[in-house]
Amino acid sequence: MGPQHPSTHGVLRLVLELDGEVITKITPHIGYLHRGIEKLSEYRTYHQILPLTDRLDYLAPMSNNLGYILAVEKLMAVEVPERAETIRIIMAELTRLESHLVWIACHALDIGAMTVFIYAFRERETVMEIYELISGARMTSNFFRVGGLSQDVPDEFAKKVGDFVDVMPGYLDQYEGLLTTNPIWLKRTVGNGVISAEDAVDFGVTGPALRGSGVDWDLRRDNPYSGYDKYQFQIPVGENCDTFDRYKVRLIEMREACKIVRQALDRLKPGPVLADCPQVCYPPKENVYNSIEGLIHHFKIASEGFPAPEGEVYQGVEAPKGELGFYIVSDGGNKPERLRIRPPSFINLQAIEKMCLGSMVADLVAVIGTLDIVLGEIDR
């Protein structure tokens, strides 16, 4: 099955051994999209690595940016201004919405519900427009910077985001109306792809897939970063460990994401969006254009970067797919000695054999959808 199968979300190849329609062995073949991002990172300064992270999980670029930036900020001990943190949270949650919208669209399409696909991509378009509004790009945003953001958001940002999170719950009701009580959807998802909580932890499964198996664990609440401890939100947890519960968990997560964005918009106060830390951060653009010192400063940071203290840090964030981690080992130079990315999709995909052995080929399609994998992140 694959690498050109429509349900394999890119270039995943699964070698299946079948007994009639029943799967007896699965051998996943990955690596078709391997670009050596970890190797490339060893040859780039800390600021230059950021655009590479957009290309990991390309359906959730801001989450990848956030994980990497937080790891570098931990290494450099940089304090981020509050406005920047709040905008980061807004964007991280919008990214979660966007990623889950693509998930529900493709997952439903794989199982035969095409309407949901069209609807979800309509809402996703609004998120893409917000991306474009603030960063100029629809997917590879490259918007965050070490110490804050690349620039402040335009004035219409708050209104556009606010309007979106106001209407989004209504759209979620629409999807639920199409799916939650749909007999075909229930037949395809209830009792499909079961993985117990013990097995899920043993396989290192994280994110909505782990919560669907009843493990109440979310990094945003349990190891808060970027000021998540100031927000009120629920962590949905499933009971039956199957595809339907993972579907429910993700839908509630989308509703909670809307609430977090609403709270963040209320907290959004004017202020600086970049830390005052000239050794590490880029200067504000008006200084670069209007003073020779600013230009020199920009040139130094862009060409040489900054030396990081010797040591190693790990930062995990709750990305839409699970725990996305960046482990940076610094030898004191301006480039990392080693940058390791902990890709949630890669580790979640490993559980596919556990979830599918003994089930039908058609159920495998539902499991690939429910794992919500992105090959850009698996292969790096």
Added chain:
Amino acid sequence: MAENNRAVIKLKEKFTSSIINIVEFRGEVTVTVAKDAIIDILSFLKQSLQYNLLTDLTAIDYLGKKEDRFMMVYLLYSIPNKDRLRIKTVVSEVDCCVPSATQVWRTANWLEREVYDLFGITFDKHPDLRRILMTDDWIGHPLRKDYPLQGPDRDPYKGRLS
């Protein structure tokens, strides 16, 4: 401080002779241990101290910077206690083989395959040690420091010629 870490206290009691050093940086504790005790220590941490999630497993190549070339890194997380611990072990180039952690966590299967693929470190008693990201007939291990960035048999990129 690192001395007050719950895992460090227990490890010091039980594996005194195997601990090489303990470092704390930015609030993260790293314990370097001897290679022959690695599986005992990992199972002890999982069984007795509830480090039930193997977050990540990777390697670092210190070619020309340290006496022993490789370092294996295990990032552990405890879901009940919500804390992290990093265990490292030194691997020399001559004896480039580490006992497999697949007997402790099944997560380790693909992660060790990746380390084997990209660093060339082999794992003793691994159930399925094949390349994972590179093709089966690939020669060399790309994340090694002596592997050229542009790949084998190609001149290094020197910038645009025009």
